[in-house]
Amino acid sequence: MRRARGAAPSLIVIGGGFGGLAAAIRLQAAGYQVTLVEARERLGGRAYQLKQDGFTFDMGPTLITAPELIEQLWQVAGRRMQDDLEIVPLSPFYRIYFEDGRHFDYWGTAEADEAEIARFDQADVVGYRAFLRHTQAIYERAFADLAARPFVNLPSFLRVLPELVRSGAASSVYRLAARYFRHPYMRMVFSFHPLFIGGNPFRASAIYSIIPYLERLQGVHFAMGGMYSLVRALERLFHDLGGIVRCNSPVEQILVENGRTAGVRLAGGEQLRAAAVVANSDVTTMLLKLLPAAYRGRISTARLRRAHYSMSCFLLYLGVRKQYSQLKHHTVFMPDHYRRLIAEIFDGRGMPQDLAVYLHAPTKTDPSLAPPGCESLYVLAPVPNLGHGIDWQREGPVLRQRIVRMLEEQLGLEGLEQHIVVEHRFTPLDFESQLGSWMGAAFSLEPTLTQSAYFRVHNRYGALPGLYFVGAGTHPGAGIPGVLLSAAVTTSLVMEDLPLAAAARIADASPA
Ligand SMILES: Cc1cc2nc3c(=O)[nH]c(=O)nc-3n(C[C@H](O)[C@H](O)[C@H](O)COP(=O)(O)OP(=O)(O)OC[C@H]3O[C@@H](n4cnc5c(N)ncnc54)[C@H](O)[C@@H]3O)c2cc1C
Numbered sequence: 001m002r003r004a005r006g007a008a009p010s011l012i013v014i015g016g017g018f019g020g021l022a023a024a025i026r027l028q029a030a031g032y033q034v035t036l037v038e039a040r041e042r043l044g045g046r047a048y049q050l051k052q053d054g055f056t057f058d059m060g061p062t063l064i065t066a067p068e069l070i071e072q073l074w075q076v077a078g079r080r081m082q083d084d085l086e087i088v089p090l091s092p093f094y095r096i097y098f099e100d101g102r103h104f105d106y107w108g109t110a111e112a113d114e115a116e117i118a119r120f121d122q123a124d125v126v127g128y129r130a131f132l133r134h135t136q137a138i139y140e141r142a143f144a145d146l147a148a149r150p151f152v153n154l155p156s157f158l159r160v161l162p163e164l165v166r167s168g169a170a171s172s173v174y175r176l177a178a179r180y181f182r183h184p185y186m187r188m189v190f191s192f193h194p195l196f197i198g199g200n201p202f203r204a205s206a207i208y209s210i211i212p213y214l215e216r217l218q219g220v221h222f223a224m225g226g227m228y229s230l231v232r233a234l235e236r237l238f239h240d241l242g243g244i245v246r247c248n249s250p251v252e253q254i255l256v257e258n259g260r261t262a263g264v265r266l267a268g269g270e271q272l273r274a275a276a277v278v279a280n281s282d283v284t285t286m287l288l289k290l291l292p293a294a295y296r297g298r299i300s301t302a303r304l305r306r307a308h309y310s311m312s313c314f315l316l317y318l319g320v321r322k323q324y325s326q327l328k329h330h331t332v333f334m335p336d337h338y339r340r341l342i343a344e345i346f347d348g349r350g351m352p353q354d355l356a357v358y359l360h361a362p363t364k365t366d367p368s369l370a371p372p373g374c375e376s377l378y379v380l381a382p383v384p385n386l387g388h389g390i391d392w393q394r395e396g397p398v399l400r401q402r403i404v405r406m407l408e409e410q411l412g413l414e415g416l417e418q419h420i421v422v423e424h425r426f427t428p429l430d431f432e433s434q435l436g437s438w439m440g441a442a443f444s445l446e447p448t449l450t451q452s453a454y455f456r457v458h459n460r461y462g463a464l465p466g467l468y469f470v471g472a473g474t475h476p477g478a479g480i481p482g483v484l485l486s487a488a489v490t491t492s493l494v495m496e497d498l499p500l501a502a503a504a505r506i507a508d509a510s511p512a
Helices: 018-030 067-076 110-120 123-147 154-166 173-180 184-189 193-197 206-218 228-240 283-290 298-306 338-347 392-409 428-435 480-497 500-509
Strands: 010-014 033-037 049-052 055-058 087-089 094-098 103-106 221-223 244-246 251-257 260-266 271-273 276-279 312-320 330-334 357-360 375-383 420-426 467-469
Touching: 010 018, 010 260, 018 033, 018 067, 018 228, 018 276, 018 480, 049 420, 055 312, 055 375, 067 228, 067 480, 094 184, 103 110, 103 184, 110 123, 110 184, 123 154, 123 173, 123 184, 123 206, 173 184, 173 206, 193 206, 228 244, 251 283, 260 276, 276 283, 276 480, 283 298, 312 392, 312 428, 357 392, 375 392, 392 420, 392 428, 467 480
Parallel strands: 010 033, 010 276, 033 244, 094 330, 276 467
Antiparallel strands: 049 055, 087 221, 094 103, 251 260, 260 271, 312 375, 312 420, 330 357, 357 375
C-alpha cells in the first residue's frame, strides 16, 4: 500500500455494503486509489446472496425505491447503468393482507390507490390526497435538503431546525397517518414504512412519512437476476475504475499515527496504510471495539452504549416446490394488534405475541430465480434485537414453526411445510456474528429524532482526523437510498478535507 511517487494517494474503505461500495466508487472516480477491505468471502453486506439447488435468494434488501441514486454512481464513473444492470419497475408495489383476510394492493398511481382506499373507507380518499400533499411538502422542503448535507456541527443543524419543526418533524409517522386516515387498516398501510429502515412508526419522526411519497415519485423497482446483481455490477464498476477489493480481510484495528488515522490492521497482523479510512462496518462496533481506546470520546461512548438500536429480523429462505398465486412480488401481512406488536418488538421483553411478516417472491418478476414451478420464498418477521432477553437458539425453531403455520392458515399457502425442499434462516445472532452488528440490530441505530441528522454518528469522526463513516449508522441512515446518500455526503467531506494534493502529502510523509 506504499504509494509510488506521483501515483494517486491511498484510501481504505472498510466493508462492502452498499454504502461502502458507493463511497469506494465515488472516491476512486475522483482520483484516489481506493482499497475496499471486506471481512466476508464476498461483498454485499446485508445484501448477500444464497444459492442452492437452483434456488437463488437475496438475503437482505429486496426493494429499490430511489433508482436515480444508483444511477448517479454510474454517472460519476462516466458510464451508463443500463449497460450493466437491468432494473425493472414493479406493479403493484406490494400487497398487504390484514387479519380479517382482506387485502390492499398498493399501485402508486392516484386512480388505482384511491379505488383501493375507497374499498375500505370512502372518506379516506380525501384524507389520502391531503396526506400526499403533506408528505410532498416534507420531501421538497425538508428531506431533499436535509439528507444530502452533512451535519458535523451544531450550527449546520440549527440552520435547518425551523424548517424541520414546520414540517412536523416532532410528530410521529403514525400520528401523521392518523390525522389523514380514519380506517385502522389505512393507518397501518400509510405508517408502517419506517419498519423498512428499522424505525418504530409510533416514534419515528413524521419526516419518514416521505417514504410512500418517494415510492410514488420514482416507483418500486427490482434488479433482474436478484438484488445481488446490483452488488456485482457495483463491484465491477469499482474494479473497472481501478479500485482494489480484498475479501476475507476483517479489520481488527484502526491505526493511528501523529494524531491522525494512518490505516488499518487486519486480523493476522497485516497493516494497510492510507491517508484516510472510511468505515462502512457497524458504527458502534467500530467506535467501541476497533478504535484505540484513547480516541473513543467518553461522552460518545456512553451515548452509544445507552442508544436505542433498531429492531432485528428473523429471516427464512424457503425453496418451495409449488407456486402461490395469492402472493405478489412483495407481500406483507399485518396483524390487528399492530400497535401492541410494535411496542413488543421495540420495548418489550421476550418474544412478541403477534407476528407481522413480509414475503419476497422474486420469481413473480424473474422466473430464473427458482426451478420451473417453484418459488424462492424469503420470509421476514421483524423481531426484537439482542437486548430483549430472547434465547434465539431455543426460540428460533419455535418461531419458525409459528411462521410456517401462520402462512398456511392465515395467508392460505396450502401445503407449504410439505413442499419446502431448501431451508435456511438468519437470526439476530447472525446479524451479530456475520455482520458485526451491535445488538444484532438489522438497521443499526434506531431512526428517532434524537438519533438523526446532527444527533446520529457524524459522517466525519471529530475526535480523529482521517476517519469517516458511511452506511446505516451514520447520517442520513439505513435503507439503500439512505446509505447511498451517506456515501455522497461522506465522500464530499473526504474530498473537502483531503484534496488530492493534500492527501498525497500525507501519504508521502507517513513511514513505509
Ligand atoms: C433483512 C433486510 C431487508 C432489507 N430490505 C431493504 C429493502 O428492501 N430496501 C432498502 O432500501 N433497504 C432495505 N434494508 C436496509 C438496507 O439493506 C441496509 O440499510 C443497507 O444495505 C446497509 O448498508 P450499509 O452500507 O450500512 O452496509 P452493510 O450492508 O451493513 O455492510 C457492512 C459491511 O461491512 C463488513 N464488515 C463489518 N465489520 C468489518 C470488519 N471489521 N472488517 C471488514 N469488513 C467488515 C460486513 O461484512 C458488511 O459486508 C434491509 C435490511 C435488512 C437487514
